[in-house]
Amino acid sequence: MTSRATVKRVRKAPAERRSEIVASAATLGLTEGLECITLRRVADELGVRPGLVSHYFPVAEELVAEAFADATTDELDGLLPSDAGAHDDGGVLGMLRRFLALTSGEEFDDISRLWLNARHLARYRPLLHEQVVRQELLWCRRIEAMIDQGVRSGAFTCADPWAAAVRILVAVDGTSAYINTSLQQRLAPIRDVVRTVMETELGLTAGTLSPAAGD
């Protein structure tokens, strides 16, 4: 009657088991927070013993850092594919609108929480700190690349794509800072901040990046 149905061991290839552990930890960090990534919790999630997780990650913090990197890398690829320009559906402007739609949707809430979580926790955990910095610069560079592309194609103008990317991310992170607290009470004035900043930074007329403007 116990929950442990099978005492049979399942032996997997190291690489497979390892990525399984990271994936589980990433999901855990994304839904419940990075503090919940403990040896025991991850082991429970996978139906294995804590010692096994310890075997692949002798230092627990390494798993936390890698889980964060895994989750944010996946999200960034979904937000702004790195092979930008390959299949231009609506061009760069369409890509910007898609970015705005995704980052303002409810599906992005967990990511907002994860970033907030990681930026705080990085204060105490050097390995996580390293990954957060890496990902922050990665996200920034990806946006910069998109701006570069738009400037080259003549979709808009921008004197300093890097600075623009930095400031667009300030808007994104500023609006998502309240995800756990008073976001609902201040939603209305905040709603269009990212879009407005984008339009300003890229010299676009107001409303160009509104969702409806694409049709």
Added chain:
Amino acid sequence: MTSRATVKRVRKAPAERRSEIVASAATLGLTEGLECITLRRVADELGVRPGLVSHYFPVAEELVAEAFADATTDELDGLLPSDAGAHDDGGVLGMLRRFLALTSGEEFDDISRLWLNARHLARYRPLLHEQVVRQELLWCRRIEAMIDQGVRSGAFTCADPWAAAVRILVAVDGTSAYINTSLQQRLAPIRDVVRTVMETELGLTAGTLSPAAGD
């Protein structure tokens, strides 16, 4: 030779001891993080036994929440005195410049960390959540009041002071989100964000709120 020089008990008035505990916890939260506010840590700081802290705060989370509220209330009063307009040193514009100078100085770093800390931790702690929401709205209202004053005195114009206050705080919190991570790598493009947002929201010509412009 032990650190416990005196075994003599010091009995203080409850109100005094209580505020002493809160003050110590607030300092601790501000310098080392809210997670460091533990019964034992605070007791050590004050040279008393953990049970005493427990006596005043039977539920530890209450102390954390109150410490946060204490620290942020003090900071807000230093940033934007609630008796605004009483002694107009340079008027509202001077007050805005002072706000910008203080929030961009290094002395504000601990406050940035505290807000980041609290906004994340509020996810798990209902009592802290309540205080963070309260303080967020309090900071917002204080800025709104200052805008109201400036509009009345004709220093600038603003169609929706509340919305402007919300967006100014988005800029403040957006720029301070990286305080623990990659702030240094992206300092240049970020430096003038809050000032620029303020000037835009208040219909001021660019540069009006620059530090030098006051002399």
Added chain:
DNA sequence: GGCGTTATTGGTCGCATGAACAATTGCTTA
């Protein structure tokens, strides 16, 4: 098909946390 590598188990250790409680002692009040 036996054998050795190693993935996996199960248990232990030390540490820090919040909470609870009886005993003690300083202070105030009658």
Added chain:
DNA sequence: TAAGCAATTGTTCATGCGACCAATAACGCC
């Protein structure tokens, strides 16, 4: 000055954490 209130101490308990390690069993290789 005696008595009582309550501020303060000292200790205990249960919980969850990371880290460590010996024993075990599944799988691939010869």
